[in-house]
Amino acid sequence: MGKEDLRKIALELVRDGKGILAIDESSDSMGKKFENFNISNTAENRRRFRNVLIEAEGIEEYISGVILHMETFDQRNDKNILFVESLSSRGIIPGIKLDQGLGKIEYDDVKIKATKKAKEVEENVPENVKSSVKNAGDKVVGFMKQHSEYAKNKIEEHERPLTEEEKVKEAKKYGEFIKRSSADNAEETYHEQVTRGLEDLEKTLASKKYEKAKFAKWRSVFKITKRTPTFEAIDKNCDILAQYAKLCQLHDLVPIVEPEVLFEGNFTIEEHYRVLKYVLSLLSNKLNYHDVDLDSVLFKIGFVTSGKNKASVDKESTTRLTSEAILSTIPIKVPGIVFLSGGHTCEDAIDYLRMICGLDAEINLTFSYGRALTSNAMKKWNGNDNNVEDARKVFLQDCQVSSKASKQRNLVRKG
Incomplete structure (x- = not known):
């Protein structure tokens, strides 16, 4: 067919x-x-x-x-x-x-993966972008650290390479929604399917x-x-x-x-x-x-x-x-x-x-x-x-x- x-x-x-x-x-x-x-x-x-x-x-x-x-x-x-x-x-x-x-x-290895990915992403971010992210506020920084795997994938899967400013914009855009995601929220997330x-x-x-x-x-x-x-x-x-x-x-x-x-x-x-x-x-x-x-x-x-x-x-x-x-x-x-x-x-x-x-x-x-x-x-x-x-x-x-x-x-x- x-x-x-x-x-x-x-x-x-x-x-x-x-x-x-x-x-x-x-x-x-x-x-x-x-x-x-x-x-x-x-x-x-x-x-x-x-x-x-x-x-x-x-x-x-x-x-x-x-x-x-x-x-x-x-x-x-x-x-x-x-x-x-x-x-x-x-x-x-x-x-x-x-x-x-x-x-x-199963969430057993989420913290380990998140920490590793956060380190990888931070090592590859230029100083001026780090400064921009920092100035964007604690919510965005928390998003980047806890969900760097998402940020990295989002950038890699985009139709074209993002500028450094656009990377920060993406983090801001999804930060408010994604901030709820954390391996520490085991009481509720444990029951996700x-x-x-x-x-x-x-x-x-x-x-x-x-x-x-x-x-x-x-x-x-x-x-x-x-x-x-x-x-x-x-x-x-x-x-x-x-x-x-x-x-x-x-x-x-x-x-x-x-x-x-x-x-x-x-x-x-x-x-x-x-x-x-x-x-x-x-x-x-x-x-x-x-x-x-x-x-x-x-x-x-x-x-x-x-x-x-x-x-x-x-x-x-x-x-x-x-x-x-x-x-x-x-x-x-x-x-x-x-x-x-x-x-x-x-x-x-x-x-x-x-x-x-x-x-x-x-x-x-x-x-x-x-x-x-x-x-x-x-x-x-x-x-x-x-x-x-x-x-x-x-x-x-x-x-x-x-x-x-x-x-x-x-x-x-x-x-």
Whole structure:
């Protein structure tokens, strides 16, 4: 499959008025949802609920692709047809979740590395620049010492060599954000997470079991607290996302990269905006560094809001800041962005989508919802096959509403 073929798939996934259904929950995640309805968490019950959704008549009018858990590739509908084949027969593109969940980041050698890098950088900085940095203030000096590895990489990866004055400017620009990163902040940073599965990804991609998948998704998470996310967590996760994306393209899959900033927390909308913007900037740099073809990669992000435990803000601010974060960081070659509901109510997720898709845009925008599309259907189904048709009716209504909200009024068509 050539580059143009991958780009066509990417554009098809973000076709105006259609979105992606995410039903890629692990068995454990599915079990937590089943608990609310006293449904046993068995492979058969998971298959039964997937059958309710996937076999709903008419979903192809609203759904362009479906992200599936690996388990689903072996499962069949009630007519003994593989779910992936059933989807493909209706023009719905099957995709696969490839990450293997989250694990803790190891920070044992962070202090040693930071000290060594700080010394290396300081030895190569001219005296006049040292003076400029010193005069810039303690925050910048602290940033240079604690995060010299970032500063060095930022300089090396820049499109052209920076002047000495620009080096100082870069330090000032990112110092306020990065200053929270420190190996001393062990109480919070110890619990930061990195996505697992990269070591086995080549083997998974080569497996015939998943050969019918045409796109993939990989999720990393970032939690906003007083001291997190640290640069270490952002850097590690973005690098893994980029490596995953490159491997997907080498195996003829369109990669969706999902750097999710968690909704849980007590942070302001401005803090969320700064973190998301920084994460997207670094991820874009990592994608370029690993030679990922940006013509056939999709971003999956959340809406910029205040934290769940913070007073909510007006939806106009969410729309504006989400749009600004996208426009200032994501390369123009990227064919589209899909939004996750991310813990918001179904109503809020739909409203945010409708408002941002109503803006002038030069990039395709749509939804990639899981809970927002399936929670009402699960409640209606309740593990009872007698409720299947009613559950499908509710599911189709939610798909239709999301589809309508995702139609872009002022899109300059790309591709």
